[in-house]
Amino acid sequence: MKFEFPSVQKPEDVAIADWNNWTWQLRHALKNQKDFETVFQLTEAERIAFEGGKELFNIRTTPYYAALAGRDATQSIRQILMPHQKELSEGSQQMLDPLGERVNNPSPRIIHRYSDRVLFLVTDICSVYCRFCTRKHFTGQEQAFIKADEYTQALQYIRSHPGIREVILSGGDPLTLGDSHLERVLADLRSIEHIEIIRIGSRMPVVCPMRVTEDLVKILRKHKPVYLMSHFNHPGELTAEAVTAIEKFVDSGIPVMNQMVLLNGINNHPALIQALNRRLVYLRVKPYYMFQCDPSLGTDHLRTSVEDSLEIQKELWGHLSGLAMPNLSLDIPSGGGKTYLVPNFQVSQDGPVRRYVGWDGVEAEYVSPPAESIRKPEAYPYDLEWEQLKKGKQT
Ligand code: SF4
Known part of the structure; x- marks a missing residue:
């Protein structure tokens, strides 16, 4: 097909x-x-x-x-x-920094909100300034590639925090950087022993798919594992050019995960989300997150309600396979982190007996085994074993 x-x-x-x-x-x-x-x-x-x-x-x-x-x-x-x-216009909630990122930045270009990962803002430039952008407090100031002293500080921060396993390159759009800058960032991160995963968040495959060249893909492959986090919001964005870009990544073994934002009057319809996600899965892209739009300045008209988002998600449950199903998630304003939004399928609970109703109205009970029968597997130092495996040592 x-x-x-x-x-x-x-x-x-x-x-x-x-x-x-x-x-x-x-x-x-x-x-x-x-x-x-x-x-x-x-x-x-x-x-x-x-x-x-x-x-x-x-x-x-x-x-x-x-x-x-x-x-x-x-x-x-x-x-x-x-x-x-x-x-x-004045909105119901307008925040310059809805995710509280300026509070969680221990170094000018690092955002450290979760213990095992950091965001590394390598540029503030984007090739398209999306009207719904969450990071308006930072993007578009045209500072381009991070300044030398801030770059050194950021690397030093990552190096001195061994608990950081994952670095998410963001901005701005990291793929607006030229290959040599990108190669340098990836090589520097790979020289830090505790960094396992590098992610690159980019709208370039959507808004400038010609950025995905053979050379770029080679660089990403060289520094694997590198995950590409794409931002397709609408099935209309999946053009022949975008598909070619996606295929260059996935054919080279670079996993692509998609993060989208629900936008009022633009994509907040279950049929449209289904169409987008079916196409993405067909192209070997995993729909990962479907975000509630953050209340950043000037976005009230682009935000839909939590109720509307939950309705959409409920409808998707009945029609999309788990592979095509994104996690509906909301970033708690002021830096509270992510919370999943899950439609409520539980009708009632009486002790261990819970009653659920499925997406098509089928109701049934699930009875949990008694609490005293729950056992945990024997403790085993998997973390230690993983550290040794990474160093090439057999346990
Ligand atoms: S590409 Fe991302 S960072 Fe840039 S304007 Fe769009 S949403 Fe904001």
Whole structure:
């Protein structure tokens, strides 16, 4: 079975070699009203947003993503990249730093919220500034690659905390960095013995899939295990170009996991989420998280309610296999960390007897064995064994 994913048409006056070159896409990004008017006919609310100016989060898109949004009849993708007058209004909850990241940063570019992993903000630049962005307090200040002293401090922090096993490269978008910068970061992290996993969070496969070159894939492979965390939010973003990018990763053994955000009027419909996740699984991408949108500045109109998200998730349970099922999750504002949102399937409980109702209305009881019969396996120092295995020693 082979599906044909639609390709994005380039403008006639752009050479194909330029269009397919990611640095050309970044150099020719649309950044202001005049640029946007070359692709879109702006509405009054969009024009006010551009003219309203300074309070707005940065504005930028690649020509590729603009062309994709321009041909999208539902206007969903347009709302992800296009500023709107509503960004300027007072919202019900507007936080500059909804995840409390500025409190949990022991070093300027490190966010350490969970004991075994850190976020490492290697750049503040993105090729598209998504209107729903959580990290508006940081992204888009155009500092590009992290400054030398902050880079040294960040590495030193990671090196001096042996409990850190995982580093998540983020920003900004780490794949806006050139290959040599990226290679250096990965090599430096790999030189730290306790780092097991490196993740790269990037919207580039969505908004600039030409960034995924053979050279890039070779670099990631060289420093394995590296996981690529993609951010597809809408099935319309899965174009022939994006599929080629994904296949380069997965064919090279680089796992791809997708994190999406539920967005009001853009993707908050179970049929649409099903369509996205079925396609992703077909492409060997695991739908990982489906986030409740964070209450960052100017995003009230893009956020849906927790009730709406739970309804969507409940509907998905009945129709998607576990492989295609993302975890619905909410980041507790002010740095409380993630919490899963799970539809309630339990109807009642009487001691060990719990009554559940399935997605299609079937009701039944589950009776737990008595508490005194619960045993734990014998203690074994698995952690110690793992440390020795990593060093190539047999136990
Ligand atoms: S790519 Fe990520 S960090 Fe950049 S603007 Fe979009 S959501 Fe924010």
